[in-house]
Amino acid sequence: MTDLAARPRAGEVEEPRVEVAPVRPGEELDWAALEAYLRTHLDDLDGEFSVLQFPRGSANLTYRVAFGDRLLVVRRPPFGKIARGAHDMAREHRVLSRLYRAYDRAPRALLHCADTSVVGAEFFASEYREGVVVWDEIPESMAQHPDAGRRIGFAVVDALAELHAVDPASCDLADLGRPEGYLERQVAGWSSRWEAVAEYASDREVAELVEEVGRRIRADVPGSQRAGIVHNDYKVDNCQFPHGDPDRVKSVFDWDMATTGDVLVDLGTLLNYWPDRTVDPDSDAAFIVVPGMHALDLPSRAEIVERYTAGSDLDLSRIDWYEAFGCWKTVVILQQLYARFVRGETTDPRMGQRGELVAPLARRALGLLPA
Template identity: 50%
Template sequence: MIADAELAPVRADDQLDWAALEAWLRAAIADLPPAPMQVGQFARGHANLTYLITFADRQLVLRRPPHGAIAPGAHDMGREYRVLAKLWQAWPRAPRAHALCEDESVIGARFVVQDYRAGGEVFFKARPASMEGLPHFGERITRALAEALADLHKVDYAAIGLADFGRPEGYLERQLAGWHDRWRRVASAQPVPGLEDLGERLARDVPRPLLATIVHNDFKLDNCQFRPGEPDRVVAVFDWDMATIGDPLVDVGIALDYWPLTHGNPALGLPPGDAFKRHYAAQMGIDVAAIAWYEAFAAWRSGIATQQMYHRFVSGQTSDARMQAVGRRVVEFAARGKAALDAA
């Protein structure tokens, strides 16, 4: 769900049963134009497969899990559908979900269909041309990200029918257990002792959450969309398959885990992650002094998620060469998490 420039023909490995899909969509979604279905693929993503489905002037996004074995609770299209079917009413940055297919015989997996947000800017390594020359660009983007995340965390999730969307009590402990289980399933792809050690340190000192909110669980710059030329407000946020109700500082830790990939890039000019923390804390009116644990947790789970992608490649579940390259980064995440805890 990114800018049109990121669309590409569907990769050979990611072809689906297009006739079966079109028949299902026409039965599930009212008033689709009679024009033939056209399909493109959003090429940037490494995990879920994301397609742009077009019927004349009607454009939709289809998301499904990657090929191969899926860890329990991962790539949950039902979860994404449930949150996006309701959240758009209270938080307009969320695309509206229109349909969920739980019949895996249609395209080989469950999938969700949602709005396509056209005409926006999604970026990560380079400043979009529409924002070249704007003053204080990095600071403005940082404030916009902090404001968007704080606004999400202020949503009254019970009022929009999501009171039972997650279980805040014991949330961090379940997260640790779930990600450790994922690691056990893919650890054989390559040994990373530092990641094991990091998980043990995290489990010994679990913080007590300050409050419970909707948690996106993958909040980062390139899951956010801006209007061309307008760096002061995030207008859409994508990729909700891990969303739940839990500790909002998990989202802050995840954003900070990605921050080193963008901070220091002269094309973006983002300030250090401390600026993001300060803006978020001011918006929420809470203390983020314990954030080091959440930064380390985010690095640990990023390392595990990266190992999952690498495992798909070495086990022959995908021929996407990008998955082979990401395997080298697992050690980096382990070191980043250790550094966060050591500095606390």
């Protein structure tokens, strides 16, 4: 597969190693307008205003805003052309202003601003939670625990299973989506997203490879078994743990694509991102993972499926389709990020590397699907 310069392994994407950092050049907002808006619409913001950025995300711009000792999280979409339905701050606010009542891993959203004149786009603010996200090594506070990596992995899938057990009506989210026909609409929508960025493929052969994945996905859509809340980007590094505790996920982040639909889409997404130590990371079975995650000694993908199955009555015999669908969506997202870089809509150099993973990930998706 394609090697990525200055990365420890092919298929691994280098990320910053800090939680927060100074704001990247070109990703500054109108801080005075943001400060004034937040002070006007939220209580108890009396301290000195300052901003740092969460640098490890790839799309939405996420900032840690401080008013003295009071910390908030502010999120807005990336700059540039946005795919229809993507980076939906109103949706993320809606989910997080309600879901916390039934699922305590959801940080509580505090306000949504639809006035794009404040910072150039819609945004929302939520509570800030202290904790640790597992990226490329076992956190120092967990290092003394035996089998910490395996425990982290099982905690991640347990938190997903608990989300899927939530009754959307219990937190006023019954009308978040339309479960009937969900998979068919998802497949059609991601097909359209690919078409919008296909021109940025490195060559026609790569474009045809991705299009063949889409053809096989569309040809064999499984029947949905259960509707529930779907996160739609569930993975290890969207989970936060308490310091020193590898056995429980404290928070789950990035809810802008959340909906109600076929819950197995989330499990397929998780498997797509899973840094499986049983698979050669330099083979054509490419995974997009943070450097170092292969060394965490997480459970295998088979063990993750088994763990999820143990607490569910769902038939997982078609899970390969869901994993391939998750892989295909990742291919499209990578192409969108690369297109944004080519169009000059981001200065983040990582985005210029995203296109290199399109072909190997498409080949992995094909390997999961019948011809």
